[in-house]
Amino acid sequence: MLNEQIIKKLRSIVGKDEVFTSKEDLICYSYDSTWISHLPDAVVAPANTKEIALIVKLANEEKIPIVPRGGGTNLSAGSVPVEGGIVIALHRMNKILEIDTDNLTATVEPGLITAALHKAVEKVGLFYPPDPSSMFMSTLGGNVAENAGGPRGVKYGITRDYVQGLEVVTPTGSIVRCGGKTIKNVSGYDLMRLFTGSEGTLGIITEITVRLLPLPEAKRTLLAVFDSLDDAAKAVSDVIKNRIIPTSLELMDNNAMKLIEAFKPVGLPLDADGVVLIEVDGGADEVGRQIQKVEETCKTCGAREVRVAQDADQAAKLWEGRRSAFGVMAKSAPTVITEDATVPRSKVPDIVRAIQQIAAKYQLNIPILGHTGDGNMHPIILTDERNVEEMKRVELAIDEMFRAALDMGGTLSGEHGIGIVKQKYMQWEFGDDGIALMRAIKKAVDPNNILNPGKMFIRGE
Amino acid sequence: MLNEQIIKKLRSIVGKDEVFTSKEDLICYSYDSTWISHLPDAVVAPANTKEIALIVKLANEEKIPIVPRGGGTNLSAGSVPVEGGIVIALHRMNKILEIDTDNLTATVEPGLITAALHKAVEKVGLFYPPDPSSMFMSTLGGNVAENAGGPRGVKYGITRDYVQGLEVVTPTGSIVRCGGKTIKNVSGYDLMRLFTGSEGTLGIITEITVRLLPLPEAKRTLLAVFDSLDDAAKAVSDVIKNRIIPTSLELMDNNAMKLIEAFKPVGLPLDADGVVLIEVDGGADEVGRQIQKVEETCKTCGAREVRVAQDADQAAKLWEGRRSAFGVMAKSAPTVITEDATVPRSKVPDIVRAIQQIAAKYQLNIPILGHTGDGNMHPIILTDERNVEEMKRVELAIDEMFRAALDMGGTLSGEHGIGIVKQKYMQWEFGDDGIALMRAIKKAVDPNNILNPGKMFIRGE
Numbered sequence: 001m002l003n004e005q006i007i008k009k010l011r012s013i014v015g016k017d018e019v020f021t022s023k024e025d026l027i028c029y030s031y032d033s034t035w036i037s038h039l040p041d042a043v044v045a046p047a048n049t050k051e052i053a054l055i056v057k058l059a060n061e062e063k064i065p066i067v068p069r070g071g072g073t074n075l076s077a078g079s080v081p082v083e084g085g086i087v088i089a090l091h092r093m094n095k096i097l098e099i100d101t102d103n104l105t106a107t108v109e110p111g112l113i114t115a116a117l118h119k120a121v122e123k124v125g126l127f128y129p130p131d132p133s134s135m136f137m138s139t140l141g142g143n144v145a146e147n148a149g150g151p152r153g154v155k156y157g158i159t160r161d162y163v164q165g166l167e168v169v170t171p172t173g174s175i176v177r178c179g180g181k182t183i184k185n186v187s188g189y190d191l192m193r194l195f196t197g198s199e200g201t202l203g204i205i206t207e208i209t210v211r212l213l214p215l216p217e218a219k220r221t222l223l224a225v226f227d228s229l230d231d232a233a234k235a236v237s238d239v240i241k242n243r244i245i246p247t248s249l250e251l252m253d254n255n256a257m258k259l260i261e262a263f264k265p266v267g268l269p270l271d272a273d274g275v276v277l278i279e280v281d282g283g284a285d286e287v288g289r290q291i292q293k294v295e296e297t298c299k300t301c302g303a304r305e306v307r308v309a310q311d312a313d314q315a316a317k318l319w320e321g322r323r324s325a326f327g328v329m330a331k332s333a334p335t336v337i338t339e340d341a342t343v344p345r346s347k348v349p350d351i352v353r354a355i356q357q358i359a360a361k362y363q364l365n366i367p368i369l370g371h372t373g374d375g376n377m378h379p380i381i382l383t384d385e386r387n388v389e390e391m392k393r394v395e396l397a398i399d400e401m402f403r404a405a406l407d408m409g410g411t412l413s414g415e416h417g418i419g420i421v422k423q424k425y426m427q428w429e430f431g432d433d434g435i436a437l438m439r440a441i442k443k444a445v446d447p448n449n450i451l452n453p454g455k456m457f458i459r460g461e
Numbered sequence: 462m463l464n465e466q467i468i469k470k471l472r473s474i475v476g477k478d479e480v481f482t483s484k485e486d487l488i489c490y491s492y493d494s495t496w497i498s499h500l501p502d503a504v505v506a507p508a509n510t511k512e513i514a515l516i517v518k519l520a521n522e523e524k525i526p527i528v529p530r531g532g533g534t535n536l537s538a539g540s541v542p543v544e545g546g547i548v549i550a551l552h553r554m555n556k557i558l559e560i561d562t563d564n565l566t567a568t569v570e571p572g573l574i575t576a577a578l579h580k581a582v583e584k585v586g587l588f589y590p591p592d593p594s595s596m597f598m599s600t601l602g603g604n605v606a607e608n609a610g611g612p613r614g615v616k617y618g619i620t621r622d623y624v625q626g627l628e629v630v631t632p633t634g635s636i637v638r639c640g641g642k643t644i645k646n647v648s649g650y651d652l653m654r655l656f657t658g659s660e661g662t663l664g665i666i667t668e669i670t671v672r673l674l675p676l677p678e679a680k681r682t683l684l685a686v687f688d689s690l691d692d693a694a695k696a697v698s699d700v701i702k703n704r705i706i707p708t709s710l711e712l713m714d715n716n717a718m719k720l721i722e723a724f725k726p727v728g729l730p731l732d733a734d735g736v737v738l739i740e741v742d743g744g745a746d747e748v749g750r751q752i753q754k755v756e757e758t759c760k761t762c763g764a765r766e767v768r769v770a771q772d773a774d775q776a777a778k779l780w781e782g783r784r785s786a787f788g789v790m791a792k793s794a795p796t797v798i799t800e801d802a803t804v805p806r807s808k809v810p811d812i813v814r815a816i817q818q819i820a821a822k823y824q825l826n827i828p829i830l831g832h833t834g835d836g837n838m839h840p841i842i843l844t845d846e847r848n849v850e851e852m853k854r855v856e857l858a859i860d861e862m863f864r865a866a867l868d869m870g871g872t873l874s875g876e877h878g879i880g881i882v883k884q885k886y887m888q889w890e891f892g893d894d895g896i897a898l899m900r901a902i903k904k905a906v907d908p909n910n911i912l913n914p915g916k917m918f919i920r921g922e
Binding site: 100103105146147149154160175180184185188190191198213237240283285343371375376414415417418431434438443445 | 566646
């Protein structure tokens with residue numbers, strides 16, 4: 001609980017209508033897209049960087065936890081205020097400040113919705129590649145804090161690859177700028193990339209300059225149907241081995257298709273073991289040649305059918321099932337846990353097999369889909385958090401999945417971050433020395449541990 | 462001076478033949494490509510990571526400075542042991558450990574020569590884009606530590622964009638691994654990118670996994686001749702405004718051409734104010750269309766002549782002058798200072814004008830060339846460090862150039878780093894708060910300040 005004095009100070013910073021303390025309001029900021037929730041003590045909605053710096057200074061003096069919040073679409077409990085304190089809601093700071101068509105950059109406020117940026121830059125023939133599935137709700141600030149990915153990551157990389165400049169309020173309330181409109185910049189330590197993906201624990205991102213690309217001239221999509229998931233996984237790996245880097249390369253297993261068809265029939269082949277959805281983009285001739293080569297590769301790998309979209313409508317139809325997958329899953333079980341263990345691309349067949357074996361061992365329903373072209377799997381565990389016995393099996397299954405991914409040279413998280421839900425595995429990936437280094441950096445930057453405390457590392461570890 | 466006890470311990474770690482203390486040997490490791498030099502107390506050449514960890518542990522206990530060294534091609538005095546101590550020479554750790562054609566990665570030791578990696582991966586149809594001009598001497602470890610760039614940065618980015626995994630010995634002698642063969646990885650703080658470009662001050666890079674691309678199918682080159690440097694600079698900016706991202710986009714002014722023709726005649730138009738050299742790569746049809754569009758843009762901007770290479774030989778001929786530029790400059794003056802102030806692309810005409818005005822004001826000979834497509838200018842100051850009066854003017858000129866670049870939204874360094882030579886400008890770019898943050902990180906990671914001390918920040922600042 002914050003005392004009346006603090007609330008008064010917060011009101012004097014952001015205005016009395018932008019500080020929320022009623023239970024109804026607090027509940028709205030207590031959760032994200034995981035099953036974890038905790039009430040904050042107050043929510044404030046600042047209008048600009050200066051107000052944020054003042055709030056942080058106050059919190060730092062009073063040692064009050066602060067959790068910055070964008071769209072709340074986080075999948076690792078990164079935006080849940082697990083130690084209470086103040087949630088800084090960034091929805092008022094949602095402007096596009098500039099689209100610079102000479103330097104191919106956009107400068108935006110952190111509360112801007114990702115899809116709104118896509119729309120604005122595409123209007124002038126430009127392209128912002130990162131496309132997290134939550135892009136219609138997620139914000140640019142959240143994307144940077146979590147280093148969000150998306151299907152187009154195979155070819156274009158993730159948020160970090162497009163962040164070119166940041167303004168950040170540090171845990172002591174200073175305003176620091178790093179990077180900018182220059183493509184190249186090697187001055188000093190790479191604070192920009194340290195803040196990117198720091199999950200709100202090192203600073204609050206208050207302005208972002210992203211790099212844009214020319215909008216590709218053309219794109220083509222195909223869906224390949226496989227009787228064996230092993231063959232499908234091999235096709236994923238072989239397409240890239242054949243030197244084609246598709247824009248997106250997604251895989252869905254039979255289990256995932258069945259759920260999609262049950263809730264939103266789009267004509268997926270329910271008698272098949274798996275399908276692979278592949279999109280290429282580039283110059284018009286180039287994509288024609290590429291899609292043909294991809295088709296051949298899929299057939300060589302044993303695809304029994306390849307559906308090549310002939311126009312944008314057909315392509316949209318092929319994508320429809322994949323795009324609806326998360327919504328469908330959410331309807332099909334009370335608790336849906338989306339993991340994102342990621343492996344080197346060549347290990348996709350191995351990790352698919354491993355996940356299936358783990359699901360069988362623990363008698364769990366785990367449809368598999370994911371941005372398989374970059375090895376970023378999304379096994380989706382359909383469960384019910386009220387079923388204590390099943391949740392124990394879920395936990396054991398998750399442990400085994402991460403162990404398997406790391407043993408294959410993979411990582412805990414391809415795009416969702418660590419937050420709360422993967423803290424216990426950090427030691428597996430980085431060892432004690434790696435974690436000690438990260439903790440030392442956290443302590444140096446945030447001596448009072450006020451920014452998003454309790455995240456990324458296990459407390460007192 | 463190190464006492465005999467320490468030398469003995471170093472010998473026991475790396476073997477007696479790999480510790481060097483004679484003056485003749487020390488001189489070889491006292492300099493880099495700047496005018497700054499300082500003798501180390503000892504040079505050791507370890508064979509592997511474990512030996513490096515032992516050396517660093519010893520140095521940390523004894524508080525002896527350590528400077529890691531690759532090819533010594535540094536342009537900011539980053540590899541000069543300005544506080545003495547131990548130079549760790551990495552030439553024995555020069556192996557390619559693996560080229561993984563499935564995952565499109567290469568894993569190498571830090572002492573590997575950059576060009577050797579290019580050659581090895583191109584043999585199997587793959588492509589490592591970063592191409593620092595020093596690539597025949599520079600090492601991958603040095604490239605990562607300095608975050609090296611190169612002409613291909615316009616389209617492909619710099620070293621940081623290809624580092625996918627690192628093994629690092631920290632200043633306390635721990636061995637930490639981050640990243641790996643997965644394309645996506647957002648686990649924990651981005652230590653990998655913090656180490657990249659940290660100029661040897663946060664850790665010693667002992668193994669590197671880089672991302673590779675498929676080798677582009679084709680490339681085309683043209684040289685456009687301009688009677689006005691202003692028009693040339695505008696062409697640079699307009700090519701990209703027209704949505705073409707060339708592989709390289711280089712500019713040379715008349716001054717630079719004259720020097721090249723004096724020492725290595727390649728037929729540059731000495732009556733022109735400047736030339737622009739542009740290369741595009743990609744699919745065969747695509748590059749044909751692109752080079753045509755680039756030609757048109759150059760003509761629209763006032764190019765009096767455009768030479769389009771019809772084959773690889775002609776392209777090599779167009780590149781010859783540019784590639785020989787640094788060698789030529791080195792012959793033409795006792796002291797050559799290459800700056801790399803970098804501006805947003807749209808400001809290229811402005812910075813070119815500013816540099817010319819500064820050169821005139823201080824009566825200095827400053828040919829201009831650079832990777833202009835990414836705003837990364839290389840004004841090259843031809844001087845003589847023995848001429849005290851001229852060196853004063855040089856210093857004032859450099860001050861003004863950096864002030865101008867920063868005022869245009871630029872940065873101190875596009876690719877050469879801070880080292881010693883740009884320390885005094887760090888405050889201009891990052892302010893006191895930004896520098897305090899970097900210093901706090903340095904102190905947290907390297908509490909005894911043993912790793913490359915005296916670099917990046919001004920001492921005691």
